[in-house]
Amino acid sequence: MARTAGARGGSRIPEWLAAALRPNPGPVPWPAALRACVGVAGPLALGFALGRPAYGALAAIGAQFAVINDTADSYRMRFLGIAVPQLAGACGVVVGAAVLGHGALAVVALTLVGLVSGLVSSIGPLASAAGLLLLISTVIEAGLPVPGPWWLAPALFLGGGAFVLLLSLLAWPVRGAAPERRAVADAYRAVAGQLAAAGGADYETQRQTTTRRVDHAYDVVLARRARERAQRTTAFALFARLDALTALLEAAPAAHHAGRPLPAAVPAAVRELADAVEHPGPAADRPALDATSGPGDRAGRAVVAALRHAADVVHGADPAPGDRLGRPAPLGTRAARTARATLRSAPAWRYGLRLALCVGIAQTLVSVVAVPRSYWVALTVAFVLKPDLGSVFSRAVMRAVGTVVGLGVAAAVLVAAPHGWWSAALMAVLAALLPVMAAKGYAYQTTAVTPLILLLSDVLNHLGAGLLLPRLVDSFIGCAIALVAGYLLWPESWHARVGDRLADIVDDAARYVVTCLVRDPAAPGGAAPGADEDASARSRRRLYRELSAVRGEFQRAMTEPRPAATLAAEWWPLVVAVERVVDATTAAQQDVGHGAEPPRPAEARAVAEQLGQLAAGIRTHTALPRVETEHDPAGSPVLDALREQVGAARAVATSEQARGRPRPGRRRGSTAR
Template sequence: MVWEVGSEAVPQRRSPLQDQSQDDGTDMTLTPSPETPATFPLIPSPAEPPWWVRAVRPVRPALPWAPVVRAALGMAVPLFAGLAAGRLDLGVFAGLGAMHATMNDRDEPGRLRAVRIGTALGASAVGMLIGGALLHDRVGAWPAALVLTAVGFVSGAVSATGPRGSAAGMLLLVSAALGGGLGPARPWWAAGPMMLAGAALVVRLRLLRPPRRRRPAADPRLRTLAAVYRALGDLLAALEPPQGAADRRLLTARLNQLQDQLPHRHPGGRPEPAQLRRLRRSYEAALAATEAASGLLWAWRPVPPEVAAVPGALARALHAEPAPDAPAPDAPATPPAPLVPDWTPGTPALRALDAALRTAADAVTGRPADPATAVRTAPAPPPDPWRLRARLLSRGSVRYGLRVALCVAVAGAVTAGLPLERGYWVPMTVAFVLKPDLGSVFLRAVSRAAGTVLGVVVTAGLLALTTDRWLLAAAVALCVALLPSTAAAHYGLNTAVMTPMALGLVQLGGGSGVTEFWPRVLDTALASGIVLVFGYLLWPERAPHRIEPLIVAATGALRGYLDSVTAGGGRPPSQVWLRRTAYRALADVRREVQQGLTEPARRAEAWLPATAALSRLSGAVAPHAAQLRYGGPAAEPADVARVSAALDRLAASARRHRPPGGAIEAPGGPHDPRRSALARAAGELERLLG
């Protein structure tokens, strides 16, 4: 009866752990993104708070009203209908299906949304059927534990394939545990179909949009593209650290989001619609502008304010929004001003930025590209990583499946050997805590226990006020409505809201009152202890083991990008995607380091300087690539060799689990243009490596 949101959100500047609500108000607040702007500095300082302060510190997310209303109605309508018809069992399962659909909904194109919701609901329905079959056939505790262990292995392996797989895998295990312990539906197999019916209700609510939404800007890809240009404008307006570095991470997150939303372009396939071609051109121009802007940020080279305002004008053009100083509707018509001002870029980096902005303006306004300034079209992006291939059978998926199966097996053995009235609560909690894309397992286990205690207290207070079933159903719907925002605020707070929802459903199903709820605290503490011991302490997945493989991957991606840039021969067709691969690998490293900072072990802090050095190096290679295309000098082979050797040494250090002991300092001023950017980056890496 509990759920968790996936973690594919994209951050905004003012609230680093929540998604930015879109202009139409349909986007939902989610959990932290891989590209969340750094909550903690890249280089630690003595003034930083201890790990436990960072772990308990919540954020203040915006309240996404449209998903809140859909979540409340999706739970309330089935519950009220079940109470009115005397079939509350069917209403509960339909409400659960509606809740799962709402929480797996994203502001995406219809095809991606259908795949995401369908995958999550399909896994949940299958898990519910498995659990219902175990309950219907009266399987013993030990055989049921073996079946749940097998389901746990499949759940963990699927969860490791990506964000969509994470949601589907978790719901498979949660529903199997829940279906085997919750009161059965009549007939027993009706739980799965009722969940699908509840999901259909939420999908129908999502389609009920006012006529004003039926315009081109209603395409979620256009909204994401506009967010890309707004983030680019923020970066150009603050081309110096620390704000510029946070803006660049936000821009990278927006680009990642749009890349995942664009379909794969098949060579020789059918011609794409004009709208999609416009999106691709605008996206590729934004990639080129990001490359040039990253170089300007690295060198602390500001641009004129009128140039920094161009991306914001492009974002308004995509949304058909009037400019802030637009004339009144009855004012005399004047010819539209050009989006890119007439200016004279004096350096290769500025010329690269100017060409990218002019290409973007042509793409956004639908004009044909100017051959004199057009940025060369980038190749098609790689396929969506969810296109299974061998990810399900990869080493990482199998290892995570074994990790979840071990914890579920221990939980099954404990519940079979102890007189627990609702033993399904233990494996269900294990599934929640081990969800792979929600941050530190240690932090989630502790937060889960603390949140459950608070949730039980809230539930006891509610039942002291009323036991009316209609009011309890309304309270359950209210808790569901609060879940999106609390998921973005803090995991413990989210658990404190989920617990009254779950216990309210237990009470509606004939629970015995408050005295039955306090054992849930023991169950949760037991499950959290199992995860901490068998899924954290005894399993090689603690911070160093998570961070160091990603350090190796990021150094390899940067090495490939550097080799492509310095190989000569113009701009190789694959160079833009080598840069994207490197940036996404760095985003993964930052995410894991930030999660490690919320754990007692201080090993993650030891990798902070290396993360900063790699980010600085990526900022040095990008401007060099842009300048080469606009008359900049080529890098000295000795400098390239120094950077390559330093990357190899850093990767070797990560493989040996030995963080470098050197120091790295933030730059104190603009880069001297007479000095090689790669030489400066090589010096920073060499000082870091000692």
């Protein structure tokens, strides 16, 4: 990982801390800021107007969490992203109110809720948001008395969330599928950037951007398409246009390995298709493909053929989805599969137990020691101990830093502003900052969330500035519990946890080589698994998605202190090498598909076997013998680039092992998990 300028200049700030504090780039989300301003301050202002500020504060708390979860692009996913966590939060409010004031019962209940939250959070992003809000609302309600009958608090919580949801969906009737169109168009533009970078030094960076954009587009479009059965719908048309990108995605590595930049008209033509996808209208002129054909080699022909196919689909009157990547199973089937997989998952249980342990310790502590409004300790644990949202260690440090800054803001507000309409106005400003700061990073989000929660809770308990010092102490206690009981006591937390997963991807890459390049002589015309374009497309997309996830795991490990950050940085080149192996395999498949002599099955299987040896070496920390990567006159030239990349990947693994470095995910002397 590259050092920051401050680190090179002798700065004493640790590199992992500098990386965690560095704000994420990106534009200011003005629409989200406006929705947050109205969504949070509106219920509070209504409560003041009706003489029921406590009721307005309860609704504003629900609205605040709805704002935090309002992150999806498409309206359908936005609806689920807000509604599902809000329902889970309402359940948490009911549970928390039932155990309020019951010390031992509250400890048991919150510990069980922590276990459930941890298990649910391992399913996926939506389930993670629901699990977190279930735990947070239970913790708050178990420590903060609220007025009214038992059903009023969850109703107000849901009402505040429903108000934000309504604001988020106001444009749905007029904009419809605009977010899905934009996602597919962005995927086309990313592919255009990748083609423009072919043969250059920026190609791999552009390909990673393409992977993220295409994955996002498939997630958005498939989520909508899974609910529509008719064949003539916007979702099916968008899926067909997205599916048409597959050929371009497969042709791009071949163009890059050819070593010559493509004519500028090629990416320009893809950008024209992106504009046609995002802004459908009367049939436009097709790109002048004959002028963009470029060199007459196999890579050039592959790109031109893929571009013509994409143009036919984008400009077609009624495009039909190719279904090369398959259709999602019905929602009930997927839910049942996910539930079974979660209950059988050892990592899910480990995370659930870690979260339950920390929440149980926090609640036991505040039950034994008299701490005013003690819900903040367990609340801090819940926010920090979310490994799917980043490094636990860095999140604990960022939580402490953000809390100190946020408490400073809250102190100024509590001292300067009286209760009443001024509170609603200040809430509007702080709420508008919430999505803006959340986009910059966790510490910045904490800085915005802390004063907002404190001021809303002050409307309920009227402790004023006397609330600040206890909250600061509570935050430090919660961070300490998360660091000790949720981090240091679990060695898997402070070592890079991607070794076995990376080895699995290398095994998948070996199978991908066989799928793409090993022909079956018994099949009609000598066709083979490599001739099954659908199978190879599914394998390629799955590999790139997994590699993207592993990149995220490594980047999170790099924000940990030593030794995890050091090991992750040293093993990072292997991730890059495996990506190049997949690219070289795709390029070889394209060469064969456009006229090259296919390799003998034994040659392709030998390359796959070398990858299998690499995967085994990663798992067992075994040094690998050197393999010959020079051109073999008797071998198939199609495999030359692939052999070179496989040899480079094995060399990376062997060089790290020769230095005595443990493999990522395993301490020296331990057995593979």
